[in-house]
């Protein structure tokens with residue numbers, strides 16, 4: 001038996017993609033429809049041209065719908081714009097002697113959410129990370145327990161209202177509802193991390209086209225996220241500038257011959273580089289491959305150093321242990337795993353969506369982690385009546401003002 005179909009829409013800086021999928025009884029995900037398109041109207045994770053983006057979203061949705069043979073009315077969408085980032089809130093409430101029940105948890109979370117209501121920012125997630133009863137820490141599910149004071153540490157992920165609204169408006173113009181919003185780095189982590197990693201501590205780095213996003217997981221939960229406005233497109237621009245060629249050719253040179261780590265034969269291998277404004281068989285330069293890599297390496301190094309500084313600043317460097325998972329389209333760069341190992345001084349593996357069927361090699365790759373994670377998020381947040389005890393700590397809504405707790409449930413019922 002499969003769950004109802006879920007539609008996930010990843011609006012990235014370089015591509016828009018849609019998965020229409022459902023969960024199989026063994027916990028794996030079957031993808032029935034896929035559509036992906038070059039993203040126009042996006043820059044560094046944010047909408048810069050609504051009309052252009054609308055065309056891209058429509059095209060991606062139509063392709064996925066045609067493949068799945070279903071019409072979609074609402075989507076779970078990622079948020080990369082508006083600097084989505086994390087804050088941790090601690091809140092306490094008195095219990096009046098009765099055992100903790102669902103309504104206590106709901107109340108204390110609402111309280112925490114209201115406590116952290118920052119003007120001009122939308123709360124995307126409010127995730128209970130750890131409960132305390134009378135100051136005793138480390139309680140994952142306090143329901144049924146007695147005490148005087150219930151405390152909770154809540155991880156709030158929020159983003160600036162304007163960019164979030166712009167994205168919703170574009171989606172609405174495509175005659176789609178937004179069923180839930182998920183911070184992009186959180187989604188990427190949900191798709192490609194395994195349970196042990198999330199439990200023991202891991203940092204998932206999604207290297208996209210316009211952004212590099214970070215999600216730290218510990219104790220099975222996401223505990224920190226951030227989105228840095230630098231990605232693969234910056235590497236491509238550096239190559240185009242450095243070799244005086246067009247952006248399209250720079251992209252091709254980068255993906256075909258680029259490497260984050262120099263290798264021995266690089267000086268001898270010559271690449272033909274047509275000059276900007278010339279046709280491919282017009283005036284060109286011959287440059288050694290080493291020159292290409294000398295452009296690529298510093299930019300990637302700088303990006304990874306930014307990630308390291310960011311993790312150190314928040315204290316997440318130590319907290320998250322020594323594991324790093326790299327994903328996103330730009331993680332396909334040759335040698336990036338070794339470079340990340342050196343810069344971050346951690347054990348690095350490459351990640352792609354885990355437990356998905358029906359994806360071809362190309363669409364099951366690291367560039368599709370965020371989209372796959374949106375499906376995982378929707379599965380983990382079923383309609384309220386379906387929440388079992390297993391969902392303790394899962395009282396996490398999309399949190400945005402536009403949609404409340406029951407919304408995703410209604411959406412699952414009404415969507416198809």
Ligand SMILES: Nc1ncnc2c1ncn2[C@@H]1O[C@H](COP(=O)(O)OP(=O)(O)OP(=O)(O)O)[C@@H](O)[C@H]1O
Nearest residue numbers: 012013014015208209210211232233329330333367
């Ligand atoms: N083989 C490759 N080697 C190096 N870089 C690659 C390769 N394939 C794709 N890329 C880069 O990956 C980037 C796109 O990645 P991805 O599809 O994850 O981005 P996105 O999700 O659209 O953007 P973002 O997440 O930043 O909003 C591009 O900059 C592209 O140059």
Ligand SMILES: [Mg+2]
Nearest residue numbers: 012013208370
């Ligand atoms: Mg992305």
